[in-house]
Amino acid sequence: MQQPNSGRIEIGRIEIITGxxxxxxxxxxxxxxxxxxxxxxxxxxxxxxxxxxxxxxAIASHSxxxxxxxxxxxxxxxxxxxxxxxxKIDEVDVIGLDEVQFFDNDVIPLALELVHxxxxxxxxxxxxxxxxxxxxxxxxxxxxxxxxTKLSAVCMTCGAPAIHTQRLGASQELVVVGAAGLxxxxxxxxxxxxxxxxxxxxxxxxxxx
Ligand SMILES: [Zn+2]
Numbered sequence: 001m002q003q004p005n006s007g008r009i010e011i012g013r014i015e016i017i018t019g020x021x022x023x024x025x026x027x028x029x030x031x032x033x034x035x036x037x038x039x040x041x042x043x044x045x046x047x048x049x050x051x052x053x054x055x056x057x058a059i060a061s062h063s064x065x066x067x068x069x070x071x072x073x074x075x076x077x078x079x080x081x082x083x084x085x086x087x088k089i090d091e092v093d094v095i096g097l098d099e100v101q102f103f104d105n106d107v108i109p110l111a112l113e114l115v116h117x118x119x120x121x122x123x124x125x126x127x128x129x130x131x132x133x134x135x136x137x138x139x140x141x142x143x144x145x146x147x148x149t150k151l152s153a154v155c156m157t158c159g160a161p162a163i164h165t166q167r168l169g170a171s172q173e174l175v176v177v178g179a180a181g182l183x184x185x186x187x188x189x190x191x192x193x194x195x196x197x198x199x200x201x202x203x204x205x206x207x208x209x
Pocket of ligand 1: 155156159160187189190
């Protein structure tokens with residue numbers, strides 16, 4: 001961020017990067033954070049501790065791009081505590097948050113508060129669940145953002161642009177190593193909403209954007 005001039009309050013911006021799994025959301029988040037660092041802006045990046053598949057202390061994309069990240073429980077109060085502890089917030093220009101769909105709705109006022117402190121807030125997360133319902137705080141964040149980037153993936157059935165995340169197999173007992181074994185991107189034609197008999201199950205599964 002530029003230096004504030006003559007007492008004018010610098011206002012930041014909210015950017016949200018959304019879409020189904022395998023659409024490159026984390027990759028785009030990483031790209032923006034790396035560009036910010038090149039521009040000598042100070043970056044803080046967070047991800048929820050739900051997602052430990054690739055790295056414990058970095059966000060990672062399927063194409064193996066990474067960026068250092070602090071791992072937090074997906075709880076807005078904890079995130080706020082970390083940001084505001086020991087004046088950390090004054091030493092940060094850009095705040096990145098991956099897998100924002102796992103956070104509670106209080107992440108919305110937190111994002112707005114950060115914007116009014118002049119921060120650039122970049123959020124990445126799924127817009128819909130595997131049952132094709134709006135996912136957590138993401139729809140509201142899309143409405144409130146300065147900029148929405150909605151990415152598509154490629155349908156694994158027909159190759160068309162895909163906006164859905166298909167969950168495969170209700171009760172797979174196999175040890176599944178990669179996210180690609182449990183989920184696929186699908187177009188509207190080939191998407192069949194996953195009906196989960198255990199409502200909380202999808203929140204406990206590791207997912208990668
Ligand atoms: Zn298709």
